[in-house]
Amino acid sequence: MLFSKPQKTRIYLRENVFSLSDLRYLPRWVILFIDIIITSISILVSHLLIVGLDVKHYKFFPLPLMFCLIISLNVFFMYLFKTYLGVIRHSTFIDLFKIIFANLSTAITLVFFNYITYFTFGEKIILIPFVGFYFAISCLFLFTFRLFVKTFFNAIKENKRSSYRKKIYILGDDDTSVAIAQAIISNPNLPFDICGFISNQDKKVRIKLLGKSVITKSDFIKSLKIKDHDISGVLLIKETMQKDELDFWVNLFLENNLKIYKAPSMQKLRSNEMINHIKTIQIEDLLNRKPIKLDNTEIKKRHFQKTILVTGGAGSIGKEIVRQVALLEPLQIVVLDQSETPLYDTELEMRETYPHINFKFVLADISNLSRLEPIFAKYNFSMVYHAAAYKHVPLVEENPHEGVLVNVLGTKNLALLSSKFGVNRFVMVSTDKAVNPTNVMGASKRVAELFVQSLQNLEGNTTKFITTRFGNVLGSNGSVIPHFRKQIAKGGPVTITHPDIVRYFMTIPEACELVLNAGTMGKGGEIYVFDMGDPVKILDLAKRMIKLSGFEPDIDIKIIFTGLRPGEKLYEELLSDNARTLPTSHEKIMISKDPTMHFDEIDELTELVINFSRKEEKQEIVRILKSIVKEFKSNNSIYESLDK
Structure with missing residues (x-):
């Protein structure tokens, strides 16, 4: 034929x-x-x-x-x-x-x-x-x-094929780089044409790899300066690079309008779908740090053949906790959330991914004690991971009663039930916004922290109450990065509240690994904080995202400053002013020694703020929150008058 x-x-x-x-x-x-x-x-x-x-x-x-x-x-x-x-x-x-x-x-x-x-x-x-x-x-x-x-x-x-293929260089000339280049060359479906390799050494060598030239770092940079190249992008292997080195090359490529591609792992190189694994580098790759690595033996022992409850299990943090716990061979995982559609989507994903795990998906509101108590009575929970919370600052600022009912009353219900039914460990997910809060959301989470801590030394309590506190999570619901990505996709503008605003970032797996490790390490009553690295300026983040998308900031995509939102502050903190830290067995994890409150005092005050929340009396709610959290000073908010 x-x-x-x-x-x-x-x-x-x-x-x-x-x-x-x-x-x-x-x-x-x-x-x-x-x-x-x-x-x-x-x-x-x-x-x-x-x-x-x-x-x-x-x-x-x-x-x-x-x-x-x-x-x-x-x-x-x-x-x-x-x-x-x-x-x-x-x-x-x-x-x-x-x-x-x-x-x-x-x-x-x-x-x-x-x-x-x-x-x-x-x-x-x-x-x-x-x-x-x-x-x-x-x-x-x-x-x-x-x-x-x-x-x-x-x-x-x-x-x-060369007419539509993208001409790229491979950053690196080691065995991994050669293996990746070989895989690309032998795959006719990939839209890439390898022009050569960029050596990290400045010593000139007259060699070729796979028939492609090897160019030194200085010669490559020189060719960029004099525009003596016809390549459209560079493929880098992120796992083999230090953060400083990665930042240097990314900045260089972005300044010269080169596309930056991220190579897949060697396992994915063997996949028939490798074309789907070579992608342009994302801002998450540049912010990401090496994850914590601790001894998983103790973590598995705490979860093996145990029944685990994860509240907020359909959210970005809760869902990742469920994923990680599922790998530890528990007896059963009960996933609780009040959002119907996300919970259903989570059920479909988990049953498909972990068919051997016994899951139970519960639609419930944590502020409803009569709904929660039968659940605790039915299941013999060994661990409770409490990730359910209202976390959007402007929405909670506008609706403080809802924030208190979920973040304070919901946490109170879960913590008291955990103590009553003898749960071994209760691990609460908190936020850096609870430190010196300037908004209702952060204050409500700080009140929840104080209540959970107060239970530790309560007579008759056997549950170990542990709190984890960290900053913004990349890719989580409501995170700034997906928001910017949508704005860029629409052609802009990208909106930023203030040119000087900075935030700490970590990945979802990192955040959840901290939660699991804290649940294992904790003796009870601790607030664990994570070394978040250096804070990131949101303006720089937006500019980088625009450049990574192939556009020029303020030329192709406009950046607009909208002003700080109610309750928002320029800088987030992980430790309060009068707190001190204690080291743990891992250099990246510390214990924050914040002031605590006696159970009777915090119990009475939380009942008071909860009662006002049921009546939706906003001013009284915030006033009581400020009496509990003395460092709570409203910023750019209608509640600033209460500070006077």
């Missing part, structure tokens, strides 16, 4: 655009005919070599008859070994072996006939050197023909 149906249609429609690469494959008899011609030429060349050596053929058979016998034998073995069935442009070593076996069988048969006639008639029919020449030359010619066709078609395909 010469052409596929679509190609025939193009011909019938008299389209005059045709490429040799459109040719599918020749009929098998044509390939066999070409092979016969090649074997005939091989016989002729072998004959000329014998003549050149001044050696005469035996005269048992006339030479033309002898040559016809050889060709007939060779065709028989070609048919036997099916050497003509392979598509030539896709020839492999298997096809080469078939050719060798067919020709070797021909040579052995000729030698066998030679000795039969010798012992029968006393004469030989063919020169052994001639058979050797013929075997070597025919194998060479047949293989060269296939190699030529294969190379010819590959060259046509490469030329055709």
